[in-house]
Amino acid sequence: MQPAEDHSLYYHYSRYLRETFGGKTYKVVVNSGLTCPTRDGTITKGGCTFCDVRGSSSFFGKQGRGGEIVDQIDRRLPGTRERFKSEKHIAYFQSYTNTYSDAEYLRGIYLEALSHPEIAGLAIGTRPDCLPDSVIDLLEELAREHYVSLELGVQSFENPTLEWFIRGHDGDCSREALRKMRERAPSVHTCAHFIFGAPTDSPTAPRDAALEMNRSGVRGVKLHQMMVLKYTKLAEMHAAAPIPMLTVDEYAERVIEFLEHLDPSIYVERLQAKASHAKELVAPAWSMTHWEPYNRILAIMRERGSYQGKALGFPRRMPAEVLSLN
Ligand code: SF4
Known part of the structure; x- marks a missing residue:
């Protein structure tokens, strides 16, 4: 069941969006x-x-120019508005690596999305090894005029986890990308995504990651549990030799450790993920729903008096203080 939002435990993405846009804001996915x-x-x-x-592979290989991006927004935006009663919308380049091209092509697709009268900004998903200076400079140029x-x-x-994920880059590549974004593109709102639960993770991975975030200049973070989905390499590996999966409480421990060491000025877009296609979920079974694991994480936090930034010595936000910000 969906709980009432409790903004005293962590800095919710919904609150960040309301503070940034002044209204209920949702993403519209484009390819x-x-x-x-x-x-x-x-x-x-x-x-x-x-x-x-x-x-989203039905769009794969199509060029996103010449009206294609605007068409996608026109097709998807009415459903988003209807479902979520959203007032503002962000074009979300979600799947694949959306900076994996030259800056001229990227300028074209980003500007096309921004040309849509109902689009208030961009969210661009990418990898840390696909951010040459020319692209970072383009992002900063756009972010001075628009939300990016x-x-x-x-x-x-x-690195053991990155190798196990076959990411093709190491941890220092991410540190360097974050440094460049902080120094060359300070107007861009960078949000770092993490996966917890790989068998290669060290016991201190969540705490260490949070402490790196505090120094990185990011505005937000997004957390996911490691899931095995059909049609992935992990599914093949899991079929050959079952991969140990975290229970929901074990995953909650990692999230809480991360949050307690995270600066409370950094928003949290998500605490855990739900398998978007239930039939394609292999493990862990608790990834089938959103609210059950989410509520369990919050229940453990309440039991312990846990909240974002606690281990750093920050006071807990009082609900009244937070409400006045909404
Ligand atoms: S997770 Fe890897 S394969 Fe999947 S979209 Fe990102 S870079 Fe591509």
């Missing part, structure tokens, strides 16, 4: 027509081990 270096053979083929982007969020797939700073 850039780009691929990934882990899919086109540059690093490997078949994608990172955990990744299943088949859901970079959704950066860090996934882990730990």
